[in-house]
Amino acid sequence: xxxxxDFDPGKLARSLLRRSRQGAxxxxxxxxxxxxxxxxxxxxxPDGSPILLISGLAVHTRNILADSRVSLMxxxxxxxxxxxxxxxxxxxxxxxAASDKELLKRRYLNAxxxxxxxxxxxxxxxxxxxxxGTHLVxxxxxxxxxxxxxxxxxxxxxxxxxxxxxxxxxxxNADHRDAMSLYATKLLGAAEGDWRCTGCDPEGLDMQxxxxxxxxxxxxxxxxxxxxxxxxxxxxxxxxxxxDSSATN
Numbered sequence: 001x002x003x004x005x006d007f008d009p010g011k012l013a014r015s016l017l018r019r020s021r022q023g024a025x026x027x028x029x030x031x032x033x034x035x036x037x038x039x040x041x042x043x044x045x046p047d048g049s050p051i052l053l054i055s056g057l058a059v060h061t062r063n064i065l066a067d068s069r070v071s072l073m074x075x076x077x078x079x080x081x082x083x084x085x086x087x088x089x090x091x092x093x094x095x096x097a098a099s100d101k102e103l104l105k106r107r108y109l110n111a112x113x114x115x116x117x118x119x120x121x122x123x124x125x126x127x128x129x130x131x132x133g134t135h136l137v138x139x140x141x142x143x144x145x146x147x148x149x150x151x152x153x154x155x156x157x158x159x160x161x162x163x164x165x166x167x168x169x170x171x172x173n174a175d176h177r178d179a180m181s182l183y184a185t186k187l188l189g190a191a192e193g194d195w196r197c198t199g200c201d202p203e204g205l206d207m208q209x210x211x212x213x214x215x216x217x218x219x220x221x222x223x224x225x226x227x228x229x230x231x232x233x234x235x236x237x238x239x240x241x242x243x244d245s246s247a248t249n
Contacts, residue, residue, distance in 0.1 A: 007138070007141075007142050009136050009138070009142070009144045009146060009150075009151075010146060010150045010151050011217075012086055012136065012138055013088050013134055013136050013146055013150075013151035014048055014151050014152075014153070014203075014215075015215050016074050016075075016076065016086065016087070016088050017044055017048045017049075017050065017074065017088075017090075017151065018044050018048060018204070018206055018213070018215040019213040019214065019215055020042060020044075020050075020074040020075075020213075021041060021042065021043075021111060021112070021211055021213055022039060022040065022041055022042065023039075023040060023042055023050070023072045023073055023074045024037055024038070024039060024040075024072070024073040025037065025038050025039075025040045025052070025060055025070060025071075025072050026070060026071040026072070026073075027059075027060045027063035027064055027067070027069075027070050028063055028066075028067045028069060029059075029063055030062055030063050030065075030066035030067070031066075033067075036059060036060065036063055038058070038059070038060045040052055040054065040060070041053070041112055041115070042072075042111075043107050043108040043110070043111035043112065043198075044107065044111075044199070044206070045103075045104070045107060045128055046103075046107070046153065046155060046158075046162055046165070046199065046201040047152045047153045047154075047155050047201070048151065048152045048153050048201075049092075049128055049129055049130060049131055049152060050072055050090070050128070050129040051104050051107055051108050051126060051127070051128055051129075052094065052126070052127045052128075052129070053108050053112075053115055053119065053124055053125070053126055053127075054124065054125065054127060055121075055123050055124050056123040056124070056125065057123055061125070064094045064127065065096075068093040068094050068095065069091075069092075069093055070091070070092060070093065070094045070129060071089060071090065071091050071092075072089075072090045072092075072129060073087060073088070073089050073090075074087060074088050074090070075087035075088075084139070086136070086137065086138035086139070086142075087136075087137050087138075088134045088135065088136050088137075089134065089135040089137075090129070090131050090133075090134040091131065091132050091133055091134065092129045092130050092131040092132045092133075093129070093130050093132070094127045094128070094129050094130075095127060095128050095129075095130055096125055096126070096127050097125065097126035097127065097128065100128070101126055104126040104128060105119065105126060106166060107198075107199055108126065110169065110197075110198040110199055110208075111198050111199075111208065111213070131148045131151075131152065132148065133145060133146065133147055133148065134146050134151060153201050153202060153203050154202070155201070155202065157223050158201070158202045158222075158223040158224075160223065160224035160225060161200070161201070161202060161222060161223050161224050161225060161227075161228060162201075163225075164224070164225035164228065165199065165200055165201075167225075168197075168200060168225065168228055168229075169197045169198070169199060169200065172196075172197040172232070173196045173197055176232075176236075177194075177195070177196065179232070179236045179239070180195040180196060180197060180207060181193075181195050182236060182239035182240060182243065183195070183205070183207065183216050183235060183236070183239055184207055184209070184214055185239075186238075186239040186240075186242040186243055187216060187235065187238065187239050187242070188214050188216060190209075190212075190214055193209030193210070193212070194209050194210070195207050195208070195209045195214075196208060196209070198213070200228060202218075202221045202222055202223055203217060203218055203221060204216050204217040204218050205218070205232070216235070218231055218235075
């Protein structure tokens with residue numbers, strides 16, 4: 001089926017990747033090749049690909065080490081009939097962290113602070129799923145297969161931004177929680193909450209309050225720390241303008 005003209009499947013798939021904190025991970029049983037499915041927590045790499053923290057004692061980890069091919073299902077968890085919500089079935093290969101371990105660790109702990117209690121355990125390792133494609137289902141007339149370049153964020157030329165991300169996230173959470181609240185409530189229509197920044201990339205900002213995650217898309221791509229600061233100031237101004245407008249109406 002082809003999507004309707006007003007539908008942007010790549011944008012929805014990217015949003016699900018950024019906002020999902022749990023998913024159903026399918027692996028192949030070592031030896032038999034039988035399918036095996038398990039529930040996992042996840043975070044997202046700056047390009048949107050999923051990050052896992054899994055134990056070597058778990059069946060799914062042993063399966064991955066024998067055959068890295070995996071599938072991951074993410075859904076919106078809407079109220080009522082779960083089949084009414086959008087979902088993606090992502091296929092790819094799970095790679096154990098190497099030189100990028102610190103990046104994966106930081107991004108994962110930003111999304112799952114409670115994992116700090118066991119992240120240093122020797123049997124736990126970080127894995128990143130390198131997608132080969134995804135199947136998106138978002139309702140009648142909205143079913144489409146996507147290639148990785150259609151839903152992952154292009155990081156080319158954004159090295160300066162990636163280097164500045166850690167400091168930017170820490171700065172936003174330490175000094176600009178009021179702006180985070182305004183982004184969430186005035187620009188994204190979310191409820192009041194203890195909103196904090198969990199990450200940023202050339203296309204947007206990730207926020208979280210408890211286990212509720214939001215994605216604030218940037219109107220233009222940013223590739224360095226200076227452009228990020230200007231974008232965040234701009235968006236804060238837009239959010240405050242909406243606050244002032246609602247106060248006078």
